[in-house]
Amino acid sequence: MDRLLVEKSGPLHGDVTISGAKNAALPILFATLLCGEPLVVNNVPRLRDINTTLALLGRMGVDANWSGDNQVTIDASSLTSHEAPYDLVKTMRASILALGPLVARGGKARVSLPGGCAIGARPVNLHIHGLELMGADIQVEGGYINATAPEGGLRGATIFLDTVSVTGTENLMAAAVLANGKTIIENAAREPEVTDLANFLNSLGAKISGAGTDRIEIEGVKALHGGSYAVLPDRIETGTFLVAAAVSGGDVTCRNTDARLLEPVIAKLQEAGAKVTFADDWIRLDMRARQLKAVSIRTAPHPGFPTDMQAQFTVLNILADGSGKVTETIFENRFMHVPELCRMGADIELEGNTAICHHTDELTGAEVMATDLRASACLVIAGMMAAGQTVVDRIYHLDRGYEAIEKKLGGLGATITRVKA
Numbered sequence: 180m181d182r183l184l185v186e187k188s189g190p191l192h193g194d195v196t197i198s199g200a201k202n203a204a205l206p207i208l209f210a211t212l213l214c215g216e217p218l219v220v221n222n223v224p225r226l227r228d229i230n231t232t233l234a235l236l237g238r239m240g241v242d243a244n245w246s247g248d249n250q251v252t253i254d255a256s257s258l259t260s261h262e263a264p265y266d267l268v269k270t271m272r273a274s275i276l277a278l279g280p281l282v283a284r285g286g287k288a289r290v291s292l293p294g295g296c297a298i299g300a301r302p303v304n305l306h307i308h309g310l311e312l313m314g315a316d317i318q319v320e321g322g323y324i325n326a327t328a329p330e331g332g333l334r335g336a337t338i339f340l341d342t343v344s345v346t347g348t349e350n351l352m353a354a355a356v357l358a359n360g361k362t363i364i365e366n367a368a369r370e371p372e373v374t375d376l377a378n379f380l381n382s383l384g385a386k387i388s389g390a391g392t393d394r395i396e397i398e399g400v401k402a403l404h405g406g407s408y409a410v411l412p413d414r415i416e417t418g419t420f421l422v423a424a425a426v427s428g429g430d431v432t433c434r435n436t437d438a439r440l441l442e443p444v445i446a447k448l449q450e451a452g453a454k455v456t457f458a459d460d461w462i463r464l465d466m467r468a469r470q471l472k473a474v475s476i477r478t479a480p481h482p483g484f485p486t487d488m489q490a491q492f493t494v495l496n497i498l499a500d501g502s503g504k505v506t507e508t509i510f511e512n513r514f515m516h517v518p519e520l521c522r523m524g525a526d527i528e529l530e531g532n533t534a535i536c537h538h539t540d541e542l543t544g545a546e547v548m549a550t551d552l553r554a555s556a557c558l559v560i561a562g563m564m565a566a567g568q569t570v571v572d573r574i575y576h577l578d579r580g581y582e583a584i585e586k587k588l589g590g591l592g593a594t595i596t597r598v599k600a
């Protein structure tokens with residue numbers, strides 16, 4: 180298993196180019212199952228999760244391949260299988276996004292249940308319930324969801340989501356594109372990645388309105404046509420680099436990104452004392468000669484503070500002056516990074532779903548274990564601020580969601596080496 184050796188860094192300086200968003204690219208790639216004509220998707224990040232998705236699409240008979248550094252070309256004109264098997268699904272929960280498109284286009288789907296993961300149980304009951312309201316017959320057996328569309332295909336329906344679910348909204352929105360009649364999703368997720376998926380599908384002839392609000396309407400169409408689309412920038416990768424710049428006292432400009440995607444994160448960075456400036460496609464954070472102050476955050480669905488930035492702000496707080504409370508409201512077990520940070524000398528008290536983070540004079544390098552994607556990123560940031568060397572193990576988590584993170588941080592002055600297993 181690959182590991183990262185992270186040395187203590189000085190202030191980070193320079194420019195870093197942000198990749199396309201993993202959480203937009205994944206639903207977009209699965210939604211290509213809806214379309215029988217050729218498609219090109221640009222600004223796709225080179226990630227383990229994307230390769231898993233291409234492999235899954237390949238198993239279904241889709242011709243899906245890299246055709247450029249960050250370009251994927253797809254031909255899903257003939258589907259030869261409607262199954263997403265456990266061996267691939269177990270490595271990536273987002274595989275559940277195959278369910279809606281498969282049952283909408285091919286009339287049936289057999290998708291392995293993704294199971295829980297380090298951050299929580301993460302059930303998919305809302306995905307299943309929504310498809311049932313659209314007329315699908317669903318049986319869960321032997322760890323698989325077996326779904327069959329009714330005679331004549333899925334029917335439009337009004338779906339109230341009990342809980343705001345990002346991939347739940349995306350799965351149902353995608354399925355509704357080829358359903359007969361109108362579907363309304365109430366209490367829909369408003370994340371920018373949901374809007375990006377809607378924009379992609381509309382560019383192929385879908386009729387979706389209201390994406391980005393909590394009420395999405397989809398008027399079903401008979402078929403989608405081919406086209407090309409560029410995935411939006413990764414707001415979580417951007418936020419991770421901004422936090423790394425802030426804790427190091429540096430001056431970093433993130434390019435190929437969009438500040439409008441990061442309003443809650445930028446607001447907290449400014450509250451923490453950072454100078455943040457931005458224009459259309461860049462964000463600069465300047466922390467030189469400024470004092471870092473702890474901030475309290477509470478995760479919430481968009482436009483609230485993103486849970487995917489929670490671990491990074493936990494590190495920010497332990498390195499800042501004062502104490503800050505980090506409250507996690509989305510996932511029941513998303514503090515696995517806390518014991519690892521404490522092994523590096525952090526002073527954090529866990530009380531239920533709140534981590535109370537106190538200023539720590541100096542972190543010390545240690546051998547730490549990455550438990551999930553954002554926890555891994557937070558351990559890399561902590562390692563750059565710790566005396567001596569930090570060894571981050573199990574970085575396959577990191578490779579799921581960050582494109583060449585050690586190279587990008589290296590370009591800003593960090594010393595991080597990947598050791599191949």
Ligand SMILES: CC(=O)N[C@H]1[C@@H](OP(=O)(O)OP(=O)(O)OC[C@H]2O[C@@H](n3ccc(=O)[nH]c3=O)[C@H](O)[C@@H]2O)O[C@H](CO)[C@@H](O)[C@@H]1O
Nearest residue numbers: 202273301302303304305306342343344345346347509510
């Ligand atoms: C690939 C992708 O886009 N992943 C993101 C997506 O995950 P994901 O879409 O899996 O997360 P959800 O928005 O669905 O989860 C939100 C909450 O709803 C619960 N829930 C969800 C579905 C369901 O059927 N029943 C149910 O109870 C979950 O357990 C969780 O407590 O949104 C999360 C919340 O912003 C992010 O952390 C993930 O990075």
Ligand SMILES: C=C(OP(=O)(O)O)C(=O)O
Nearest residue numbers: 202272273487552553580
């Ligand atoms: C939790 C995340 O991803 P996933 O839903 O793919 O596990 C994440 O991107 O932080």
